[in-house]
Amino acid sequence: MAVSPLVDGLPNPAARAVSSPLKNAAPAQASSNGTPVPAVAPNATAAVQSAALDLSEQMNEDEKRKYIKGKKLGEGTYANVYLGQVRNDPSQLVAIKKIKINKEYTEGMSPDAVREIKHLQELDHPNIIKLHTVFSSKDQNLNLVLEFLPLGDLEILIKDTANVHYGVADTKAWMGMLTRAVWFCHENFVLHRDIKPNNLLIAADGEVKLADFGLARSFSDPYRPMTSNVITRWYRPPELLFGARHYSAAVDVWSVGLVFAELVMRAPYLAGNTELEQIELICKGVGTPTEENWPGVTKLPEYTISNQITPVLGKDHYNALFGTVGNEGVDLLMKTLILDPRKRITARDMLKHPWWHKDPKPTRKKELPRKSGGEGEEKVGADLKRRPGVVDEDKTNKVARKLDFGGPL
Amino acid sequence: MSRKAVTSTVTQPSNAILPSDICPVCKRVRYLNTDMRFLINPECYHAMCSQCVDNIFKSGPAQCPYVSCSKTLRLRGFREAWFGDLSVEREVDIRKRVAAVFNNTQDDFETLRDFNNYLQDVEDLTFALVSGTDEERRKAEAQLVAYEEKNKADIDRNRKKGREVEAARKKREAEAEAASKARRLEEQREEEEARKEEATLNREVMEALARGEAGTAAQIQERILAHKRQRIAQLNGKHFPLPWTAAPKRTGPTEDEEDRNKPYDPFGATDLDPTRYQIRDTYENSWLDPARTRDDHRVPGYSVQEYVARAMFEAFAGLGVDIDEEKAGAQRAVGTVGAKHAAQANTTSGALRKAGDDVFG
Numbered sequence: 001m002a003v004s005p006l007v008d009g010l011p012n013p014a015a016r017a018v019s020s021p022l023k024n025a026a027p028a029q030a031s032s033n034g035t036p037v038p039a040v041a042p043n044a045t046a047a048v049q050s051a052a053l054d055l056s057e058q059m060n061e062d063e064k065r066k067y068i069k070g071k072k073l074g075e076g077t078y079a080n081v082y083l084g085q086v087r088n089d090p091s092q093l094v095a096i097k098k099i100k101i102n103k104e105y106t107e108g109m110s111p112d113a114v115r116e117i118k119h120l121q122e123l124d125h126p127n128i129i130k131l132h133t134v135f136s137s138k139d140q141n142l143n144l145v146l147e148f149l150p151l152g153d154l155e156i157l158i159k160d161t162a163n164v165h166y167g168v169a170d171t172k173a174w175m176g177m178l179t180r181a182v183w184f185c186h187e188n189f190v191l192h193r194d195i196k197p198n199n200l201l202i203a204a205d206g207e208v209k210l211a212d213f214g215l216a217r218s219f220s221d222p223y224r225p226m227t228s229n230v231i232t233r234w235y236r237p238p239e240l241l242f243g244a245r246h247y248s249a250a251v252d253v254w255s256v257g258l259v260f261a262e263l264v265m266r267a268p269y270l271a272g273n274t275e276l277e278q279i280e281l282i283c284k285g286v287g288t289p290t291e292e293n294w295p296g297v298t299k300l301p302e303y304t305i306s307n308q309i310t311p312v313l314g315k316d317h318y319n320a321l322f323g324t325v326g327n328e329g330v331d332l333l334m335k336t337l338i339l340d341p342r343k344r345i346t347a348r349d350m351l352k353h354p355w356w357h358k359d360p361k362p363t364r365k366k367e368l369p370r371k372s373g374g375e376g377e378e379k380v381g382a383d384l385k386r387r388p389g390v391v392d393e394d395k396t397n398k399v400a401r402k403l404d405f406g407g408p409l
Numbered sequence: 410m411s412r413k414a415v416t417s418t419v420t421q422p423s424n425a426i427l428p429s430d431i432c433p434v435c436k437r438v439r440y441l442n443t444d445m446r447f448l449i450n451p452e453c454y455h456a457m458c459s460q461c462v463d464n465i466f467k468s469g470p471a472q473c474p475y476v477s478c479s480k481t482l483r484l485r486g487f488r489e490a491w492f493g494d495l496s497v498e499r500e501v502d503i504r505k506r507v508a509a510v511f512n513n514t515q516d517d518f519e520t521l522r523d524f525n526n527y528l529q530d531v532e533d534l535t536f537a538l539v540s541g542t543d544e545e546r547r548k549a550e551a552q553l554v555a556y557e558e559k560n561k562a563d564i565d566r567n568r569k570k571g572r573e574v575e576a577a578r579k580k581r582e583a584e585a586e587a588a589s590k591a592r593r594l595e596e597q598r599e600e601e602e603a604r605k606e607e608a609t610l611n612r613e614v615m616e617a618l619a620r621g622e623a624g625t626a627a628q629i630q631e632r633i634l635a636h637k638r639q640r641i642a643q644l645n646g647k648h649f650p651l652p653w654t655a656a657p658k659r660t661g662p663t664e665d666e667e668d669r670n671k672p673y674d675p676f677g678a679t680d681l682d683p684t685r686y687q688i689r690d691t692y693e694n695s696w697l698d699p700a701r702t703r704d705d706h707r708v709p710g711y712s713v714q715e716y717v718a719r720a721m722f723e724a725f726a727g728l729g730v731d732i733d734e735e736k737a738g739a740q741r742a743v744g745t746v747g748a749k750h751a752a753q754a755n756t757t758s759g760a761l762r763k764a765g766d767d768v769f770g
Binding site for chain 2: 125127176179180183184186189218219220222239242244245246247248249250294295296297299300340341342344351352353356357361362364
C-alpha cells in the first residue's frame, strides 16, 4: 500500500505535543508551533479561531465541524461510539468512534487506530465499512467518522434462533458479500486478520459490511515477520495457532470458512477456550495436521498435537453437518477449511466457485432477514468499541475477558 | 357380466340389426307408440319392444318369443342396445367380459415378447368367442372360465390397480380443465380492466377539453397521458394498444422483476485485474528465492506471488492519476482501480483535498 498523504489530515506530531489551542484560545496568541496564520479562513465559523490555529489545526477544525456528535451508542475500554449527523444534512447519520487515550501508548496513537485508519481510508467497496473522515477532538482524542450501520451484525442474526429464520439462499447472499469484501481486501494487499460474525455489520439496506480493521495490515515483505497472535481464537487458522510468522491471505479464508459453517449451524463450529483446546478442536472437526496432509508442518515453532490422530475428515462428515447448503456448498466449505494454507482456496477462487450459480439463487439484499427493534444500534455500538481480536466471552461464560491483542506487527 | 352367460353358450343373434319402427314380436308400430323402446337380452340378442318384455317376462323366466330361439330369458337381463348393429353390440360385450378377466398390463410381464404373446392368446380366445364355430366357442368359453377360476386373486388385484390409475387420470384431467378455465377467466378480466381503463382515459381527455384547459388538444392529451402512462403499463397494455401513446410502452418485466431475474455476479460487477501491466507466474530474483524455499515461509503458506503482485501494483500505482480529473470528481468512486488511485491521490474528502492540492500544486 502506498503511503497515503491523507495522514496529513491527522494532527501532526508537533501539534500533538502541546494541548489543543482550542482549549485556551486567546485571540492574540500566535500559532502553537509558529507556522504563519493562513490569510484565508475556509469558513465563517472557523474564522473566529483561525487566528490561533496553524493550517493543520484549522483543517482538523473544519473537518470536525462537519459533524454533530449525538447520543452515545456504546462505551468500552478501547473506544466510545457516538451517533453523529452531518451538519449540512442532518438526515445523514454517521457513527463516530472516539478512540480513548491508551495508557500503553501515551506517546502516540494506539496501533489499532493507526491500522484502522491506514487501511480503511484506502479501501472503498460496498461490502467494507466506509471511513468518511478522521479528526481529533480536545485532549487529542482521535475520532473516526464511520458509516452508520443500524441493523446490527451477523452474530445477533445467527444467535437469535427463536426469532430469526433464514435459509440457504440467505446464507449464500451473506457469504457472497463477505467473500467479496475479503477478496477486495486481498486484491488490495490487506490482511484483515479478524474476520468473525460480529465484525460483519449490516447496513440499512441489508448489505453486509466488513468492519473493524484494528488488526489489519498489508501483506508483509519477505523475511519480515508478522505476529501470529491475531484473529479471534475460534476463527484462527492452524498455521497461526502453530506460531507461524510468515503467512498469507489464506489466514482470512480459514476465518471465512468458519463463518460459513457458523451461518449454517447457527453456533460456532470450533469454539475452543484456550489455544490448545482450539488446536484439539481443529484436529477433531477438520483433521489432524500431519506431514502427509501438510508437508513441513511439524517444523512450525509451536506445533503441538495430541497423540490421537484423526485423518482429514471426508465429505460424509461435512454432508452430515452442512448438507443443507448442497453438494457444491459443502465442497466450497471444505476447500476453505483445508489445513495446508498453500492448498487452501483463495478468496478470488471462492468467487469463481460454481456454488454461487447453483439453486437457490442468493437472496436479494433488501429481502434478507433482519432483526427488528433497536437492538441493532446497541450492538453496533458494542461492535465498534470492542478491542480487536477478542472473543466476547463475558457473554458466553462469565469468565473475565481475556485481552488477546497482538503486539505491533 | 353375469355368470349366467358363462354357463350357456352365446348364440349369434338371428337378425343383426336393431329394429327401429316395428316390434318383431307384437308388430306394434312406432307411429302409434311414440315412446317405443327396443330391448335386447345378451343371452340371444333378440330385440323386442319394452312392452313385450314386460308382458312376457314380468311373471318370471320365459322362453324367447322368437320362433327359432329356445333360450330362457329373465326380465333382469334386458337392456337397451348401444349399437344399432347387434353383432357389434355382442362383440363389445364379449370383449368387455374377456378384458375384465384377462386384465394384465405390460408391467406384469418381464419382457415385451411375453406381453405380446399374452395379447395374442387373448385375441385368439376372443375371436373364437365372437365368430368361431359352436365347437370353438364352447372350448374358448371353458378356457375363459378355467383361467378366471385359477387367477382370481391376480384379476382382483389388477382390477383395483386399474381403478386407481383411472381415478388419477380423471383427477389430472379435471385439474387441467379447471386451470384452463381459470386462465380464460383471468384473461377476460384483464381484457375488461384494460377496456375500462381505456374508457376512463378517453373520458378524462374529453372532460379536460370541455373545461377548456390551456394548450391544444394534443398538449392536454399528452399531459393526461403522462399521468396515466404508469398505470397503463401496469395494466399490460398489450390487449389494447393505445394508438396515441407515442412513447414506447413498458411491456416487459417490472424493474423489480428484472432485478430479481438478473444473473448473480459473485464478483459484484467489480474487476480488479491490473489494467496497465500483467503479472507473470514467476519472476527470477535471487533475493526472493529463499522466501520460496525456506521452511518458515513455505510451510505456513507465505506467498511470494502476493508480494510480487503488491510490488507491481505499487510500481504502477501513480500512472493512472490525472489531477484535473480528480478535482472534477470529488466523490470517491466505488471499488475500482480508479478508487484506489483516487485514494492515493488524496481526494478522499473535501478538506483534505486542499492539502493534496498544495502538495501537487
